[in-house]
Amino acid sequence: MSVAVNPLQRALIEKAGHDNGFEYVLPALDNTVILASARHRSSAAIVPMAGGFEVRLQPASPALVPELLRSFKLWAGVDGAFCVPTLADLSTLLRRGASLSQALPNQAVRDFHTAVAQALADLPSESGGTEAKRLVRQRVGQDRFRDALLIYWGGACAVTGVTVTETLRASHAKPWAQCADDVERLDSFNGFLLVAHLDALFDRFLISFDDDGNLLIAGRISQNDLHRLGIHSGMTLRWLANEHRPYLRWHRERFLLGA
Incomplete structure (x- = not known):
């Protein structure tokens, strides 16, 4: 009452x-x-x-x-x-x-556009070519994406729970260059916050996750290397939202092609 x-x-x-x-x-x-x-x-x-x-x-x-x-x-x-x-x-x-x-979408996209406009306005006039603008957009976008994932995952790796910020990377499931638009690029569901070695493997489609968040590992990674990296087949994402799954399916298709 x-x-x-x-x-x-x-x-x-x-x-x-x-x-x-x-x-x-x-x-x-x-x-x-x-x-x-x-x-x-x-x-x-x-x-x-x-x-x-x-x-x-x-x-x-x-x-x-x-x-x-x-x-x-x-x-x-x-x-x-x-x-x-x-x-x-x-x-x-x-x-x-x-x-x-x-x-979460779409506030991150609005903030990105504002930050890009400011960064471009701050460029020296002689540095405002197409390539410079592309690099500014990518740098600002990757920074915003990382900030969004740090917030979403509470500053901890999506798999291990490690909270040492310096070791954490913002991993796109559908890479920046493959995204249809800024909404996909900045979508905090299009990727995971991962410790550096998991990020490197995820980025190269050597690991992925199924629709329940269970870790999938490419067969060409040896058991010795997995042991040294502290990776095992029972590892899972701390959680998985429905909004992650379309991006994850895109990633998993590429993983299966090379697995």
């Missing part, structure tokens, strides 16, 4: 939003606080309840709520709402929601 929001509660909710990626407050009914942001297109309607808060997200991406349910299943309410017990829990949910809203 909802309860009337008092000025202190409203101030605390607004601060939780401001500190966790929802810095704007939109007009709303008396017992609802609606939070939004200039950095992404999601918003959150928060209603104080007896024993916590009900949170309903208006997501920028249809993948946002399913991804949040992966991490916050215990807080799942009715019709896509989340029922969080404490203000600290509210902050945690908002922080993850804001991060994913920036990483």
Whole structure:
């Protein structure tokens, strides 16, 4: 049951939003606080309840709520709402929601176009040829893709869980040059965050994953080398979303051609 929001509660909710990626407050009914942001297109309607808060997200991406349910299943309410017990829990949910809203399609593409325009504007006039522009787009795009995967996978390898950022690579399933458009190139579901040696093998189609996330290994890699690399057939992705599967099938077809 909802309860009337008092000025202190409203101030605390607004601060939780401001500190966790929802810095704007939109007009709303008396017992609802609606939070939004200039950095992404999601918003959150928060209603104080007896024993916590009900949170309903208006997501920028249809993948946002399913991804949040992966991490916050215990807080799942009715019709896509989340029922969080404490203000600290509210902050945690908002922080993850804001991060994913920036990483998931299509916010990453919008941010990419803005960053490319700025980078091209900063180029010296004599360096603005077609090849320079192509290199700028690729550099900015790869940086944005890596940032999106770091957010999506929580800064940990999608297989091993290693969190040493310097060892992690953003691995496209469908390579940059093969993508139809920027939506595919910047899609955080078009690849995985992998430690360097898994990235190298994935990039060269020497490993792949089945539709359940199980590791597939090319037969020409010897057992001795697999042992030295710490790779074994029982390894799996930490999770796999439906949106990963079309890209993964594309990758797996190339893997099977050489396996």
